[in-house]
Amino acid sequence: MFGLSMSITLFFPSFDFISAESTWVGLDKALSNGRTMGWSFEDPLVRGDGKPLTVILDKDPKTGETIDPPVRAYVYKPGTPLASPINHPNNLGPTVKSLGFSKGKIDQASKEAGAVFTISYADVNGEEWAYPELASVTRGWTVEATLATAGDENTRYVGKGKQVYTTEQCWWCHTLLPEHTQDWQVFGWPPYQGDMNGEMPTAFGSDRKAPDLLHVASRNSSREWMMMHFFNPRLVQPNSIMPRFDYLWGKVDVNGNPIDYAKWRKEYEAYRKGEVAYPPEVPEYARDSEIRALIDWILTSLK
Amino acid sequence: MLFKYLTAKNEDIPPGTATIYFGFSSILWFIIGTGLGSFNAAKLAFPDFVTGTELFAFGHMRQVHVLAVILGWISMAFAMTMMYMTPALGNTRLWSEKLGVWTAFLWNVGLSLGLFLLWLGFTSGREYSDLIWPIDLVVVFGVLLPLGINVWMTIAQRKTQGIYITNWFFGACIFMVIIVFLVGNSAELFNLTGLTEGYLTFWFAHNVLGLWITPVAAAIAYYTIPKLSGNPLYSHRIGHLHFWAIIAFYSTPASHHLLSAPLPEWLKSFASVEGVLILIPAVAFVANILLTIKGRWSMFVENIETKFSITGVLLAIPLNMQGGFQQTRAINWYVHGTGWIVAHAHLALLGMSSFLEIAAVYFGLQQMLKRKLYSLALANFHYWFVIIGFCIYWISMTIAGLIQGGGKIYEVPYIDVVIAEHPYMIARWIGGTMVFTGNVVWLYNMYMTAREGTVVPKGRYAHELAYER
Numbered sequence A: 001m002f003g004l005s006m007s008i009t010l011f012f013p014s015f016d017f018i019s020a021e022s023t024w025v026g027l028d029k030a031l032s033n034g035r036t037m038g039w040s041f042e043d044p045l046v047r048g049d050g051k052p053l054t055v056i057l058d059k060d061p062k063t064g065e066t067i068d069p070p071v072r073a074y075v076y077k078p079g080t081p082l083a084s085p086i087n088h089p090n091n092l093g094p095t096v097k098s099l100g101f102s103k104g105k106i107d108q109a110s111k112e113a114g115a116v117f118t119i120s121y122a123d124v125n126g127e128e129w130a131y132p133e134l135a136s137v138t139r140g141w142t143v144e145a146t147l148a149t150a151g152d153e154n155t156r157y158v159g160k161g162k163q164v165y166t167t168e169q170c171w172w173c174h175t176l177l178p179e180h181t182q183d184w185q186v187f188g189w190p191p192y193q194g195d196m197n198g199e200m201p202t203a204f205g206s207d208r209k210a211p212d213l214l215h216v217a218s219r220n221s222s223r224e225w226m227m228m229h230f231f232n233p234r235l236v237q238p239n240s241i242m243p244r245f246d247y248l249w250g251k252v253d254v255n256g257n258p259i260d261y262a263k264w265r266k267e268y269e270a271y272r273k274g275e276v277a278y279p280p281e282v283p284e285y286a287r288d289s290e291i292r293a294l295i296d297w298i299l300t301s302l303k
Numbered sequence B: 001m002l003f004k005y006l007t008a009k010n011e012d013i014p015p016g017t018a019t020i021y022f023g024f025s026s027i028l029w030f031i032i033g034t035g036l037g038s039f040n041a042a043k044l045a046f047p048d049f050v051t052g053t054e055l056f057a058f059g060h061m062r063q064v065h066v067l068a069v070i071l072g073w074i075s076m077a078f079a080m081t082m083m084y085m086t087p088a089l090g091n092t093r094l095w096s097e098k099l100g101v102w103t104a105f106l107w108n109v110g111l112s113l114g115l116f117l118l119w120l121g122f123t124s125g126r127e128y129s130d131l132i133w134p135i136d137l138v139v140v141f142g143v144l145l146p147l148g149i150n151v152w153m154t155i156a157q158r159k160t161q162g163i164y165i166t167n168w169f170f171g172a173c174i175f176m177v178i179i180v181f182l183v184g185n186s187a188e189l190f191n192l193t194g195l196t197e198g199y200l201t202f203w204f205a206h207n208v209l210g211l212w213i214t215p216v217a218a219a220i221a222y223y224t225i226p227k228l229s230g231n232p233l234y235s236h237r238i239g240h241l242h243f244w245a246i247i248a249f250y251s252t253p254a255s256h257h258l259l260s261a262p263l264p265e266w267l268k269s270f271a272s273v274e275g276v277l278i279l280i281p282a283v284a285f286v287a288n289i290l291l292t293i294k295g296r297w298s299m300f301v302e303n304i305e306t307k308f309s310i311t312g313v314l315l316a317i318p319l320n321m322q323g324g325f326q327q328t329r330a331i332n333w334y335v336h337g338t339g340w341i342v343a344h345a346h347l348a349l350l351g352m353s354s355f356l357e358i359a360a361v362y363f364g365l366q367q368m369l370k371r372k373l374y375s376l377a378l379a380n381f382h383y384w385f386v387i388i389g390f391c392i393y394w395i396s397m398t399i400a401g402l403i404q405g406g407g408k409i410y411e412v413p414y415i416d417v418v419i420a421e422h423p424y425m426i427a428r429w430i431g432g433t434m435v436f437t438g439n440v441v442w443l444y445n446m447y448m449t450a451r452e453g454t455v456v457p458k459g460r461y462a463h464e465l466a467y468e469r
C-alpha cells in the first residue's frame, strides 16, 4: 500500500519532471544562481560564497564590438561550482540539452578553469529555443575580460543575492508563485514548467503575508526605493509589517565610514514622533554588502 | 541526575526512566516552542518590537518555532508515549531502557544544535525540511532509527497474542517517517533541483504531518481513552480501517499544497481526490473514540486527562472537515496562502495533536513517577489557558485569512490587507501568550508532582485518586 502510493506520487511524476524543457527564465535562474543555495560545502557560512556573477554586456569582451540589445553573461571564476544543469544536463530537458551540447559546447565547461556562459537562441522546427552556451569556448570570452568589460556598475551579484533571500528567509511572508486565479493581474504571470529547472531551492513559499515577488521588478525597478524600503520599510510604507533589514548594510557604508545605527534610530524616532520634518538619510551601501547583492537579485531576476 | 543513567547498565535503569526523561524534555520544548511562537506573533503585530539584529528578525525565528514544536514538543511527546505504551500493551518491558535514555539525550543535543544553526541562518531554504542535511542525518540515524529499533523490538518481544492498534501505528509510523525524511531530504543530498525539489519539499511537509503527527496522536488516543474510561475500544476493526486508510490516502495528496505550481495536472487532480478521501480515516477515528467513551462522559468533566484527550478528538472534527475540503481547487483558490492555513495548521498541531499528547504526558508521567498530580487546580488552569488561548488564535487567524482571501480575489492593494489584519495579529499574539503561560504552569505542576506528589499505591491508577487527599 505504502509502496503503491510511493510510486504514484514519486515515480510517475518523475517522468513529467524529466521531460520539462528549460525556458529562458529557467536557464537564467540556473546559470545565475550557481550549483545550490543554502548551506553547502562551497558556502559553509551561508554568506553567498562560491556563486557566479551575472554581468550585463553591451560590448563583446573579445572583439569590443557593440552588443545591442545588451546580453547577460554568467561568470564562473575558477573554482566556482558549476550550475546544476551543467553538471547534470538532463535537467535541461531533452531538446535544450542537445542544443546545449551541439551548439553551446557546455560539455567542455570545467570548474577548475572557470567558465563564462550566455544564453542563445536556435531555431528547431520553426520554433525558437533558448539554450545555454559556453561563451568562453564558442566566443573566446575569458573570465577576466568579461568582468573587465562589464565593470562594477554592470555586474550583478545575483547568486549571492538569492543566498541572502535564503538566509533571511523572506518566504515566510512573500511568495515566488503567483496563483492561477486572479493573482496574475496584480502579481504577474504564474511560472511555466521549465522556469525553474536547475533552481535549488525554489522557495515558492506557502504562507503569504505580503506581495508576491516573482515579478516585483516589473512593477518597481527603483534601486533608491528598494534601499529605503529595506533599511526601514516604514520610511516608504508607514503601515508595513516588514522587518527592517538595516543589518544587511554591514558595518561600513560605500566610502568605508562606519554606519552609526544608534544615531540613525534616534533621528528616525524623532521623525516618527513628528519632532522633525524629514527622516535621516539612508546610508549608501558598500559595494560588497549583502544588501547590494539582494537588490541586484531582485532587480535582475524578478522581472 | 538523569545523566547518570547514560552510563549505567541496562538492568540497573529503573523502568520508566526513558519515559520520564522524554516527558520532561517534551514539556520544556513545548515551553520554548510556544514562547518563540508568541514572540513571532508579537513581531507580526508590531514589526519594530525587537529590531536591529538579524537574530531576532522574523525570518530567522519563524521556522525555529515550527521545528521546536514539531520535532521538540510533539515528536518527543510521541517518543515518551511510545516508551510506556508499547511495553504496557505488549505486557512486557521496554526492549532497552538505556537506548531510550540515549535517544532522548541525543535528541535534545541534536535538535538544540540544529535549531541554533537554523536560527543563525543555516538553512536549506526548504519549508519544513529547513534543517541542513547533516542535521537531517542526525535526526534519522541518531534519533528516529534508535527510537524505531526500541519500539519494534519491544513489539517483537511482546507477551500478548495480537498487536493492539496503537502499536500498529507506532511501529508503522516510525518506519514511514524515516522514509519520509530520507526521500524528502534527498533533494539536498543529491542536488535535485527545480520542480522536483519544490515538489519534494511539500511531499515532505505533507507526509511528515500525515504519516507522523496526526496518526501517532490518534494512536495515543486509542490507548488513553479506553485506559482512562475503563471501556474497551469500541471496534478494533474500525481502528484497522483507520490505519490502512491513512496509509492509502494520506500518503498521496502532497501536491495539493502546490495547486498553483506548474506540476502535472493529473497529479494535482489525483491529490485533490485523495485529499477528500482522508475523511474516511478521520471519521473512523473520531467515531471510534466517541463510541468508546460512551457512558463515561462524566469523565470529560471530572478527569483532566480525559478532558484534554476528548477535546483533542473533538477538535479533529473541524480539522478534517477543513482539511478535506480546503484542498480542493474549488476552495483552495480562496484560502491558499492566507492566515486561514495558519489557523488550520494550529488546529492540527496545537488543537488536535497537542491536546492528545498533553493528556498522554500527564497520564504517563504520573504513572511512571508513581505519584499523583501535585495540583488538579493548576492542571485545570493549564487546560483553560490552552483551550481559550488556542480558540482566540484559531478564530482570529481564520478571520484574518478570510479577509486576506477576499483581498486577493478582489485585488485590493496589498497594504490595505496588511492594515485590515492588524487587529487579528494582536489577538493571535494574546491567544498564543495564554498558551505559553499555561505551559509554564504545567511544567511547574509536573516538577512539583515529581518532587511532592502523593505516592500512588501499587495496583492503583493515579487518576483514580484524583479527588482523594
Ligand code: HEM
Pocket (backbone or CB within 6 Å): A172, A206, A207, A209, B033, B034, B035, B036, B037, B038, B039, B040, B041, B044, B062, B065, B066, B069, B070, B073, B074, B341, B342, B345, B346, B349, B350, B354, B428, B429, B431, B432, B433, B435, B436
Ligand atoms: C503559544 C502558542 C503559539 C503561537 C503564538 C504560535 C505562533 C505562530 C506564528 C506567529 C507562526 C507564523 C505564522 C505565519 O507565518 O503567519 C506560527 C507558525 C506555525 N506554528 Fe505556531 N504558534 C503557537 C503554538 C504552536 C504549536 C503548539 C504548534 C505545534 C504543536 C505550532 C505549529 C506551527 C506550525 C506548523 C506553523 C507553520 C504554519 C504554516 O506553515 O502555515 N504552533 N506559529
